[in-house]
Amino acid sequence: SQTIHQWPATLVQPVGSPLSLECTVEGTSNPNLYWYRQAAGRGLQLLFYSVGIGQISSEVPQNLSASRPQDRQFILSSKKLLLSDSGFYLCAWRQSVSGANVLTFGAGSRLTVL
Amino acid sequence: QKEVEQNSGPLSVPEGAIASLNCTYSDRVSQSFFWYRQYSGKSPELIMSIYSNGDKEDGRFTAQLNKASQYVSLLIRDSQPSDSATYLCAVNRGYSTLTFGKGTMLLVSP
Numbered sequence: 001s002q003t004i005h006q007w008p009a010t011l012v013q014p015v016g017s018p019l020s021l022e023c024t025v026e027g028t029s030n031p032n033l034y035w036y037r038q039a040a041g042r043g044l045q046l047l048f049y050s051v052g053i054g055q056i057s058s059e060v061p062q063n064l065s066a067s068r069p070q071d072r073q074f075i076l077s078s079k080k081l082l083l084s085d086s087g088f089y090l091c092a093w094r095q096s097v098s099g100a101n102v103l104t105f106g107a108g109s110r111l112t113v114l
Numbered sequence: 115q116k117e118v119e120q121n122s123g124p125l126s127v128p129e130g131a132i133a134s135l136n137c138t139y140s141d142r143v144s145q146s147f148f149w150y151r152q153y154s155g156k157s158p159e160l161i162m163s164i165y166s167n168g169d170k171e172d173g174r175f176t177a178q179l180n181k182a183s184q185y186v187s188l189l190i191r192d193s194q195p196s197d198s199a200t201y202l203c204a205v206n207r208g209y210s211t212l213t214f215g216k217g218t219m220l221l222v223s224p
Contacts, residue, residue: 032209043214100146103210104160
C-alpha cells in the first residue's frame with residue numbers, strides 16, 4: 001500500500017536554531033512531492049515541490065530550503081529559524097485516485113519557534 | 115496573484131440540515147478543483163475532486179462547478195456533528211500544485 005510519513009510530529013525550537021523535517025513515501029516510485037505550510041490564521045501555502053531526485057521548485061523566497069536526496073524522500077531545512085517560521089508543515093504527494101491526480105497529505109509536523 | 119476565496123465562517127447548521135460551502139477562484143484557466151476536510155490539529159483529507167461543469171455526487175456530498183462564474187461549491191446533505199471541521203477549497207495550478215483557500219469552518223449542532 002502507498003503511505004506517506006512525516007517526522008517529527010511536533011517540535012519546539014529557539015529562534016536561530018536549525019531545522020530539519022523529513023518526509024518519505026512508500027509504495028510508489030518517482031512521486032511528485034510537495035511541502036506546504038499552514039500558519040495560524042492563514043491558508044495552506046505552497047513552499048516547495050519536486051518532480052524528481054535533485055529537482056526542487058521554490059514558491060516563496062524565505063529562509064527555508066528543500067532537498068530530495070532520494071526518490072521517495074523530501075527534506076525541509078533551515079539554517080536559522082525565525083519566529084515567523086512557526087506553523088504546521090505538511091508534506092504531500094501526488095496520487096492517482098480513480099484516474100484523477102490528487103494530493104494526499106502526511107500527518108504534518110507542528111513547529112513552534114520561541 | 116491567483117487566489118481562491120472562501121468565507122471563513124463559522125457556518126452553523128443543525129444536525130440533519132444541508133450545509134452549503136462556497137468558493138470562488140480568480141484563474142480562468144484552472145481545470146481541476148478539490149474539496150478537502152481538515153479537523154482541528156489534523157492534516158487535510160480529500161473529500162472530492164471535480165473537473166467538469168455541473169454536479170458530482172458522492173454519498174452525502176455534492177460538488178458543483180461553474181467555470182463561467184468561477185465558482186465551486188460543496189453541499190453536505192444530512193449534516194452530522196462529525197462533519198464539523200474546516201473545509202478547504204483548492205484549485206490546480208499545474209504540476210498538481212494546488213492553491214488553497216483559507217477554509218470555511220462548519221459547525222453542526224446536535
